[in-house]
Amino acid sequence: MASDIATLREIHGQPTVWTNCLEFLQQTNLKQLAQDFHPTEIEWVFVGCGTSYYLAQAAAYSFSDLLRVPARAVPASEILLFPSVALPKGKDAHFPVLISRSGHTSEVLLVAEYLQAQGIDFLAVTCDGRELEALTPHVLKLPIHEDSTVMTSSFTGMLLGLQYLAATLANDDAFLSALHALPAELERLLAIYAPRVKEFAELGVQDVAFLGQGALYPIASETALKVMESSSTYAQFFHTLEFRHGPKSIVDSNALVGALVSETGYEMETSVLRDMKELGAHTFAVVNTASNDLHSYADLIIELNLPVPELARIAVYVVWGQLLGSHRGLKMGLNPDHPRNLSRVVTI
Secondary structure, X not given: OHHHOHHHHHHHOHXXXXXXXXXXXXXXXXXXXXXXXXXXXXXXXXXXXXXXXXXXXXXXXXXXXXXXXOEXXXXXXXXXXXXXXXXXXXXXXXXXEXXXXXXXXXXXXXXXXXXXXXXXXXXXXXXXXXXXXXXOOOEEEOOOOOOOOOOOHHHHHHXXXXXXXXXXXXXXXXXXXXXXXXXXXXXXXXXXXXXXXXXXXXXOOOEEEEEEOOOHHHHHHHHHHHHHHXXXXXXXXXXXXXXXXXXXXXXXXXXXXEEEOOOOOHHHHHHHHHHHHHOOOEEEEEEOXXXXXXXOOOOEEEEOOOOOOHHXXXXXXXXXXXXXXXXXXXXXXXXXXXXXXXXXXXXX
């Protein structure tokens, strides 16, 4: 049955999608695209819903890090309901980037119309285009097609696209080269770890939590969402060190705690995972390079060994949660292509 699941095919097809996106981006004159809207001293505001909101968070972190400019993420609904708080300084102080795979998400379209009415220029980032593409002359449309309901390759592909834009504006050729190395590296990693994740998904756990810090916090958020969407399992997400402050009360032998471990915070972040193992949790870690000590308290380790900057790796960290959610859903007799209560596009 697994071979008939579009979601799994699209997860495994991400190396090809990434290659296509990076070739497209290399051929696109992003600096020319950016000339009309590239803010210098104003704030980038990344806007999305659901998975696209977590993408917005990862993009905001990337722009802040690569460009050293103010950037943040806002759910589209916050601009609709509380515009004076979401965009407090008026049209000349913010540059919004609206993200929607379909270009048809109701809240994002309503935000686009609101921005037009306020005379605020914005960039649209999309895969399908549709109505959103028609509402602005500034569009970054990635060559990604997904048949499945949940976002997998569209999340990672648009993330790479936004990181590519930030690195282009920063004139960071080394970072751009690092992104181009990722498709082949992911192909290598999938061959090694996809079967192990499938086996790990057989665990009969009830409570699931995913942890991350810095740029990996939105990736942990998206990982939790993928498990929720694909397997109807309630999964939570936290900043790694925050998990000690109350949330660890859920931990017992029925809990799974996954840590997306940075190099910057390696010692402190892995110490949290060690504590959770001592409390009885099942544990796994996604890490670039694992110490011998980590092997003693992580039941599954995805060791990336990527020779690229830490920020350039974050798209690779989410793939294992995508797989875990799909295989867990199949084990429970569910079809990840048709998640309970969900549709491909949310309209209101």
